[in-house]
Amino acid sequence: MSAEKTLAIVLRVVEFSETSYIATLYTEDFGKITGLAKGARRPKSAFENALDVLAVSRVVFLRKSTDGIDLLTEAKLERRFRAAAHSLRSLYSAYYVVELLNSLTDEHDPHPELFRMAVRTVMDLDENRNPRESLLRFELAVLRSLGQMPLLDRCVECGTLLPEGVRVAFGHLAGGALCPRCKVGQRHVVSLSAGGGKLLRTLADEIENLEQQPLVMQRGQLEEQCGNGTDQDAVSVAAPIVNAWGELRGLMDNRMSHALGRRARMFAYLKALK
Ligand SMILES: [Zn+2]
16 A cells, blocks of 8 residues: 545535544545545544545545555645635536536546636535636536537537537537537437537537636635636626526436436425525
C-alpha cells in the first residue's frame, strides 16, 4: 500500500461502525475512490468537517492493492458548501452534480478536468452565480468525458458539415445533429433553434477554455481566471434567444437520462421547485 495525496469532493458518506465512516470521493488525480475513515465519527477526529457531503478537502489515503476499499488516513477541509442553509435550489443542484459523478464515473479512472469543473460548478451553485448556466456547462463536461458531447457542426450520421445560425434537427436516438437527408424517417427528432444551437456551442467552447485553467479556490481569483462572467453576461448571451435556455434544458434532460439509463433522481426535486 502506498500513501496518495489529492484534492477531493465528497460525494457520499455512510456510517460503517460506531466510530467509522465509509466515504465516496471524487478526486482530482484518481477519479472516484471509496475509503474507510477509521475514527471519523469520534468527536475531535482527524477528519473534522472534511467528510461532509459537497465539501472540498485535501485527503491522504492508502491504496489497496487488491479489490478491498482504500483506507482514508487524513482529510483537511478546503472549502465547505454553505448554500444548504439558504437555498434549496442550490442544494438540489449540487446534489445533482453529486448524482452524476456517482453514477457516471468509475473508480480509479481519473479525469482531472472533470474534477475541476465539478468543483467550479459546486462553488458557483454555492454562491448562486449563474446556476442555470453552471449546471448546463457541467452536464456538457460530463457528456464530454463520456465521449457523448452533443455536437452540432456535423451530421452525426453522414458527417456532412451543417451551417451555423439556422435551425438544426437533433436526433435523440442518433445522439446528435442530423442533416436534412438523414433526418428523414428518424424518430425522436427535435428542432433546435439557431439561438439554442448558439448557446450550446458557446457553453461547449467555455468548457474547453475552463478545462485548461488551474483551479483556484478563492472566489475573486477564480472569476478573473476563468472569465466566468457575471449575471449580466449570462443575460447578454440569452437576451436575443429568449427560448434558448428552455430548449437546451429539454435537450439536456434527455441526453442525461440517456447517459444514466434512467431519469436523474434529482430532476424530480429540482422540478418541484419550479
Ligand atoms: Zn447526414
